Amino acid sequence: MAEPLTVYFDATRLLARGTHSTPTGIDRVDLAYVEALHRHPDFVLRLIGFDALGPRVLTPRKAEALIEALLQRWRQRAPARTQRHPVFTWLQSPELQTRPALPPSAAPGRLQRLRQSLRPGVSTLRAPRLRALPDDGSAVYLNTSHGQMYRRVVARWLERSGIASVFFVHDLxxxxxxxxxxxxxxxxxxxxxxxxxxxxxQVLVNSQATATALHRYWESRGARLPPIHALPLGVDVPQPGTQPLHTPRPYFVMLGTLEPRKNHLLILQCWRRLIEQDPERAPRLVLIGRRGWENQAVFQLLDRAETLKRHVVECRDLSDTEVADLIRGARALLMPSHAEGYGLPVVEALSLGTPVLASDIAAHREVGGDYAQYLDALDGPGWMQAIATLLNRDSPHCRQWQDRLQNYRVPDWAMHFSSALPLLHSALSGELA
Structure with a gap:
């Protein structure tokens, strides 16, 4: 029987982001790989993190504690909150009420203490230096977040060590x-x-759209072209609560950080127009996600536009079950992004049987197939019309769509890793041409 392959997994991002109450899409990929490798008998997982001088390696005890803490926090294995998020009360009220205020973020608790013990500052780990790699070269460096790869300390270490390296590129x-x-x-x-x-x-990517863009980019610059493998991401289908969410007024959801490329501005302008046309019949809109960067026009609309305050609400720090409940109860998930590498919310909504209105970009068509409806990301009237057709859940259009969603096949992590993990072994025999 072959010896297990040692995988040095770059956990720098996980250590930096672990205290966030909800993970991003890249965080979920990081955690999925860590969990899969940690439990697989053919691999020995070693978690490393980079500071200004190079990599440090977590002791097995601290690595185990980090993995368990992340699973509890991000997979909601920790006890659920005693009360549901106030957005549910707001949605279930038949009266148009001013949206609830955002509750304070949950206390980090154990994970915060663990991270402090691992990273007492922003640039150092209380963990031993990674002084040497296995003499026989039977080790692989794996980075599935690509976040640290611009740092010279990482590039220098990879070049000096000569370790076989595998990377996941999420988008360009x-x-x-x-x-x-x-x-x-x-x-x-x-x-x-x-x-x-x-x-x-070896290079792993999440979609053929990303693979094509990456190949085109490297080729245009005369760069070396390592093997690129398009492996659709698995989805941990969130389990909704036992009681379906019934609301007296229809609502739609958007899922993702409030950043410019997600195109919240288009949807908020559509909602303002819908409210102006008929405030009593206008649907509600739930924005699930934290505020991002350089998105002042959206933030000002949310903070100052009185028109929106009884119809649009932001929520964050939701459990996976709460997110699933909101998606399942919505008329549709709205995904008008200008650009995506994969479009994970599209897959999550379709897996819960919720219709999806998405921008007409390659990544969305690749994951949504014939199960979503696609519109130009700048076509405001088109989005308003598509939203209007979904207000009546009993209409022939909605019933036909629901019937079609019964045939949707959810991509799972088992399928992903059946292709990805063998590539770690093959990286040892690969060469840097």
Whole structure:
């Protein structure tokens, strides 16, 4: 029997973001890989984190504690809150009421204490230095978040160590759409992709759309082209509560950070128009996600527009069950993004039998197939019309859509890892051409 393969998993992002009450899509991928490798008999998982001088490796005890704490916090294995989020009371009221105030974020508790013990500052871990790799070269470095790859300390270590490296690239949005990102992100992402091109034995991506964009980018710059494998992400289908959410007024949901490329501005303008046309019949809108960056027009609308305060609500720090309840009870999930690498909320909504209105981009069509409806991300009237057709759940249009959703097949992590994990072994035999 072959010896287990040692995988040095770059957990720098997990250590930095672990105290957040809800994970992003990339956080979920990180955690899924950590959990799969931790439990697999063919692999020995070692968690590492980079500071200014290089990698440190967590002791098995601290790695185990981190994994368990993240699973409890992000997979909701910890006890649920004693009271449901106030958005449910607001939605179940037949009267149009001013939206509830956002509750304070949940206390980090055990995970915060663990992170403090691991990272007492922003740049150092209380963990031993990773001094040496196995002499026989039977180890792989795995980075599934690509966040740290712009740092020179990471690139230098990879070059000096010569370790076989595998990377997951989620998208090229900072380069293709710099207007939707922070000012320095385009340069950082270019540095990430340069390091990955030079060091990768295998590159994993979440969709064929990302694979095509990545290949085109490297080829246009004469960069080395490592093997690229498009592996659709698995989805941990959130389990809704036992009681379906019945609301006297229809509502729609958006799921994701309130950042410019998610195009909340279009939907809020549509909602303002719907309310102006008929405030009593206008549906409600639930925005699930934290506020992001450089999105002042959206924030000002939410904070100052009196028209929206009885119809639009923000929520954050929801449990997976609460998110599932909100999605399942909605007339549809709205996903008008200007750009996506994968479109995880589309898959989550379809898995719960909820219709999806999505922008007509390659990533959405790849994951949504014939089960979603696609509209131009700038077509406000088109979005308003599509929303109007979904207000009556008993209409022939809605019933036909619901029937079609019964055939939707949810991509799962077992299928993903059946392809991804063998690539870690094959990375040992790959060469840097």
């Amino acid at each position: 949005i900072p380069i293709e759409y710099p207007e939707y990102n922070r000012p320095r992100e385009a340069a950082r992402h270019a540095a990430r992709l340069q390091t990955i091109s030079r060091q990768a034995r």
